[in-house]
Structure formats: C-alpha cells, structure tokens
Amino acid sequence: MERTEQPSRPERPSQSEQSEQPGRTDRSAAAGGGRPRGVTRRALLGTAGAGLVVGASAGAAGAVALDRSPAPGPAAGPGGGLGAARVPFHGEHQAGILEPQQARVQLAAFDLADGAGREGLRSLLRRWSRTAARLAAGEPADEFENQVALDAGPCSLTVTFGFGATLFDKAGLADRRPVALEPLPSFPADALDPARGDGDLFLQIGADDALVAVHALRVLQRQAAGTAALRWQAAGFARTPGATAHPVTGRNLMGQIDGTNNPRPGEEGFADKVFCAAGGDRPAWLAGGSYLVFRRIRMLLDNWEALATDRQERVIGRRKSDGSPLSAPAGAGESTPVDLAAQGPDGALAIPADAHVRVAAPAANGGAAMLRRGFSYHDGLLPDGAPDAGLLFLAFQADPRRGFTPVQRKLSRGDGLSRFLRHEASGLYAVPPGAPEGGYVGQTLLES
Template sequence: MNPVAANASTPSSDPEAGQGSQAPASGQRAAGDGPSRRRLLATAGAVGAAGLTVGAAGGALAHSATDDHAPTALSTVGSREVAFHGKHQPGITTPMQAHGHLIAFDLAPSAGRKEATALMRRWSALAGELMAGRTAEHAGADTGVALDAGPSSTTVTFGFGRTFFDRTGLVARRPEGLDPLPAFSADQLDAQRSHGDLWVQIGADDALVAFHALRAVQRAAGKTARVRWQMNGFNRSPGATEQPMTTRNLMGQVDGTNNPKPSDQDFDQRIFVAAGSGQEWLTGGSFAVVRRIRMLLDDWEALSLNHQEAVIGRRKSDGAPLTGGEETTELALDERGTDGKLVIRENAHARISAPEQNGGAAMLRRPFSYHDGIGPDGTPDAGLLFICWQADPLRGFVPVQRKLDRGDALSEFIRHEASGLYAVPGGAREGEYVGQRLLES
C-alpha cells in the first residue's frame, strides 16, 4: 500500500505511565506481579502449563492510539507484561513496540493437520511463557539471551496463509477473506519474500528480548515447518519523547494520525470478525495484510520541505493538515488557496487515503520501520513493514490500495517489494491454543 504517512493510520507508540505514576493498562502488568526470567532463573525447568497465563480475558485491548497518559520512564520499559489469553490475540491493539520481527513458515512436505496441530500447541505454550517474561525451557535449552530482562511488552501473534488450508486438508474452512489480493500496477513483489503457510509477528520493547522470542519460535518449529522469509523492524522506544506522540516513519512524517481507536463505536465491526460470519473458528480474529514497502529515501530527501508536504498533504513538523489546525484536525478537502487551487492537492496522499474518500474503508495500521543496510551505490534499503488489520480485506485494504494505485503522489517515492495476507484466529481462551477451534473442528 502507499499509505506510509499522513491520513492513513497507525496505532501510536505512546508509552504508558511510568513507575510511581499510573497503573498499567488493562492486559498489561508490571513484572513484579508475576514471575520473570530473572526470578525464575533457578527454577525455569519446573514451569508447567498452569503457569503460562497472566492478565484478564480481552486484556490485549489496551489503549492503542493517542491518550493522555504520562510518558514511561526508560527504567520501567522491561516491567510491562501483555496478556496472552483473551478474546483477541495480542499484538493487534497492543501499543506499538520498539522492536519487531515478522517470520513466515511453510509446513514441511511430510507435515499435515496432525503436525500443524502439535506445532500450534507448542507455539502457544511458548508464547505464553515468553510474554510472561519466563525462559523457554520447554522448547529446548533456553539460549539465555533474555535472562536479565523482564517481559518488555512482548507479544507473539499467529496467522494462517491461504496455502495452510490446502496443506492441512481444511480447504472447506478457508475464509473468503483469504482470497488472493488483486495485482496492483506499482507492485514489484518478490515471491520468495511473500505469502507462506504460517505467519508470526513478534514485538517487544527490548531488542534482545525480541530476538530471543524470534529464535525460540524458530527452534520450536522443529522439523514441522521451515522458514520461508523473515524481516526485522523497529519503532521509537517508549520514553524517548517528553510526552506521548504519534510515531514518525523513515521519511520523517508523522504516521498514524487517524487510526481507528477501540473507543470508536464501530471499531470491533471494522477490525475483528464477528460471530455469525459463517467461520466461527475465526470469531474475534482479524485479517492481516503485510507489505514490505521500500522508501526511495535519496529521491525523497532531495525534495524541498514544501514539496514533501504537498505530496503528503500534511505539515511535516506536527502532522497537521495543510489546511490548518493540529494533527487531529479534520482535512478541509474543499479549501482553496489565494491562487484558486486546492490546498490539499488532488493527488496528495492524505486526500486519497482518507476514509471519507474511500467509502469509509478503514484499517488498523501497526507497522514497523526497517533498514536492511546500504547498497554498494550508497542507496539505503529501508522503508516500512506495513501491517494492517481489518475484518475484511476486500472492504479495508483493497479499495484504498486500488485508489492509491491510480494516482497517489507518494507512489513515485516508494516500492512494494513483498506481500502477504493471513487469517489471524481469535485469542486463545484459558486451556486453549491458538487455532484450536479450526484444527480440532
């Protein structure tokens, strides 16, 4: 998608209250409320299934956009804990973490539904331990990478690609939302870095903790699944700014102003699959569209500030519309300047991606930036790991991307290099593993 800035939406990375300030949000708790890697170092091997969960059902619905909480002190970053069990999987409405890993797997040729079921059991148990800040002893010898750290807002989220249903003999249960995305004229997709039977999103506020989770998930796959592709991302760290702010992308733009919020009346309707959809195993789940979008930063940075702002339709300094106000002020799309021309021009990214320009289509954007080095010619391989969540991609991502594909001014400065679409089941209830209602139906 071309939505890397402006009006298209991303949950803010605004941190929560620090020590001595406010209590953690619902679904998040301080490490002191439960065992951590440090405290379980001597007894990690004794941790059983009964100790895998913390927090209340639905706890992942902590605040995800802007709020008025005080900034988090850096010394408290490691103490935050996100609940694994709940109505929805964690990592969807969880505030954006500083570090992320995306990894896709293909089931081994000899693996089918039985093996996939065992894998999801292992992965779910592992995710519960990692998110609670425990070691990963049951998955094999723990690497020790994260022994000194607390939970650090770790989340592990699982999704199924279209081919997963073929491999497991569950084609009849495959939802229509997994129909292949249409081709877009600006796509330059690498098939080897796209799609996959299984998809895992990992987030954490500490780089070592995030890597530890990535390595643990890979090791736990064993011979059942092999890595198809893997990507690394990052965001601003909690506590890095004086007050909570919408994050910026690598173009320097405030990115995520108009993200849907859990407080919106139609939030669940837009983002999560409702009961009675005909796919009851997916109730409380969502669809994730994943796009690796390379930013042509040399070309972008050669533009003047005025030109950059015209492309986006917002001020770079604070994300406010060019028609005035502040970041959250509505776009005045009909306003014209003294020259008679539209202030927010017709092909500005903010105009084309605005929900009111797309029949109300909305997505919950939760991306990571990425940087994969600098080429021999000095060009940075950097951009956005775009992740958006919606109840139906045909009503969320697809109509907006089609419109952007036809005439977004930002298209000249970005390149879509990989793509994936995944059905993400609802959260696991106590005693369940993710995907159980599909695999055991």
C-alpha cells in the same frame, strides 16, 4: 499501501496515517465489547511516562498509540521499569493487535513440511502457544531455552499467529479456508519478491527489547524443526517508549508525523472494522479473529529527501513540523480535521488533488478502514547505493476485500506519494481468535 487517512486509528508511512494516543485498555474492552479483565496491556515507565507508539509509515501502515499502564502484581522477570511490562497471551483476541506498538518487531513466515498434515500443525500450534504464554509472562521457554534474554523482563512481548491460504490444503483443511483469504490482486508498480512474502504460517513478535524479540523467534523456530521451515524473516523498529519528553505521534523514515488518523478502540463500530464475525461466507472458527495484510514497502529516501520541505508537505497534505493539515493555519496541530474543500489565497485547493491525505481519505474509499500497526526497517544499502529502508506495513481488518484492497487500488492510481514507494513483498493471513487459558491459538479451526 500508503498512508491512508482513516477513521481514527493506525497506519503507516505516508500511506498510512496513524492514530494518536487513545487510552490503553484491555483487549476485550478495547475491541468495543466485553468486560475489562483488569489487566492493562503495557507499562510506560521512565522518562515522561505515557503512551506513545509510533508508526513508521511509507505505505499503508502505522502504529497504535495506547495508554501504557503497568500490569498489576509483581513485575515478571528480572527486568525493571519498562522491562517488567507484561501483555497476557490468553484472551478473546490475540495479543499484538490492540496493544501499542513495541520498540522492536520480528516478523517471520514458515512453510509446513510435507507430510506434517493436520496433526503436525496441531502439535506445533500447541507447542508455540505454550511457549508464547511463558515468554509473555517473563518465564523461560520450557524447551530450547538459550538464555539470550535471561536477564530481561517480558518487555511487553507479544506473539501473534496468522495462517496463509496455502496452509489449508497442506493441512487437509481446504473446506475451512475463508473465502476472504483469496490472493490479493496485483497493483500497478508492484515489484513483489515471492521469496520474501506469503507463507503457510506467520508470526509477528513484538517487544520493547530487541534481544527479547530475537530470543522468542529463535526458540519458536527451533520448536518448529521437522514440522515447518522458515520461509522469510524481517526485523523492524519503532520509537522506544519514553524517548520523547511527552507523548507524541511518531514519525516515519520520511520524517513525517505518521498515525494521526486510525480507527481507535472504543469508537463506535471499531470491532466491526477490525475483527471477524461469523455468518455469510465468514467461517465460525475465525469469529473474534482478523485478517492481516503484510507489505514490505521500500521508501525512495534519496529522492524524497531531495524535495524541499514545502514540496514534501504538498505530497502528503500535512505540515512536516507538527502534522497539521494544509487546509488549516500553521500550528493548528495534527488533530485538526482535514478540510478537503479548503482553498488557498490563489483559489487553488489547499490540499492538492493527488495529496496522500486526500486520496486516502475514507470518503474517497467507501469508508474502508484498517488498524495499521507497521514498523520501520533499515537494512543497509542496495547495490546501487540507495538505502534499503522503509516500512513493514501491517494492517488488521475484518475483511481485506473491503479494507486493504480498495484503498490500495485507489492509492496506486492517484496518490502522489506512490512515486516515492516500492512494494517489494506481500502477504495475507487469517489471524485466529485468541486462546483461552489452557487452550492454543488455532484450536477453533483444528478442533471444531
């Protein structure tokens, strides 16, 4: 999906315009409900403290920029500064949704082994949740610890779990599969590789240090042996906190400032756009959870970079220098509202009819909104010499039938940016609510 212009908050390359930098808050408060727990999500220490998080874009995705404050109390683990930042695992919502994007991500999907069933799934989720909580606190894993991240702190590690539609039949839970977890429709020009998408269980592992993220994935993978096998894996990156002289919205691999518009915690209706509520065809066990759409979106960078800068700007509808919309004077800034009716001196639309910001605008999509949190990837060259690079699009939403699907349908038909993107893998997952202290992710499904 592409960089959709959405009500203040994250999305990605060109297909997703991301949010600026809302102040960081705790998970409950950020969702628009509940009382702050007193523990903020991340710490941005080092040069130019503040909270930027980037959004590598290229198709509906982006990063969330929230304020990063150090967690109270002593730093966990040996890492200092940025490495000491901690994100609590337990809470109303899973970690890794409302938090600012970390610098690194490991994505992985697993398929449940034949015969594992409901009990095998419960045992695995208990083990994974216990380990994820320990690693998030900067503690070693209690089994299969390999010392890869021994001298690092928690580095804002988060582990987020998702359930694919196929999991429910395999675990004997077909009657509890959400209606909204129906397969995503096919979109024009999709070139999806089934081997690199879908899966019964999904993990999003984020951290500000690559070794910390890889360590967590390796430990969790070993703990799954005999119960679930790795189906696919992908690694991505975003800007490292403190890399800029002052907080700025990040750029994607197309060089565009990405993440100007995204729903933001604290906005009216934010929780309704991102988190599920029980009622109707929405199961009670998913209340407080979300749905995650994953898309691997390759950017045709050679073609894109062959365009003159002014042509790139007309494809997006924003200036490359500062993100200001073409409907405003140069230098107006990315936060300047987009005026879709504005005309240039020649009487033509200032923002072209097929510009990404126009086609992706909420007004053009029935107000559809998602919380985009994507990462860039660069995996070398394809056989033809073209870069295998782009966006690992991740978007959280209360209902994909009212979020991703209608927006992507609109983008695939009329967005000029689509000529420079290829959707190559896809997945849809139900993201359970967070786990309470002493509990595990998925408990509301397996024990209700």
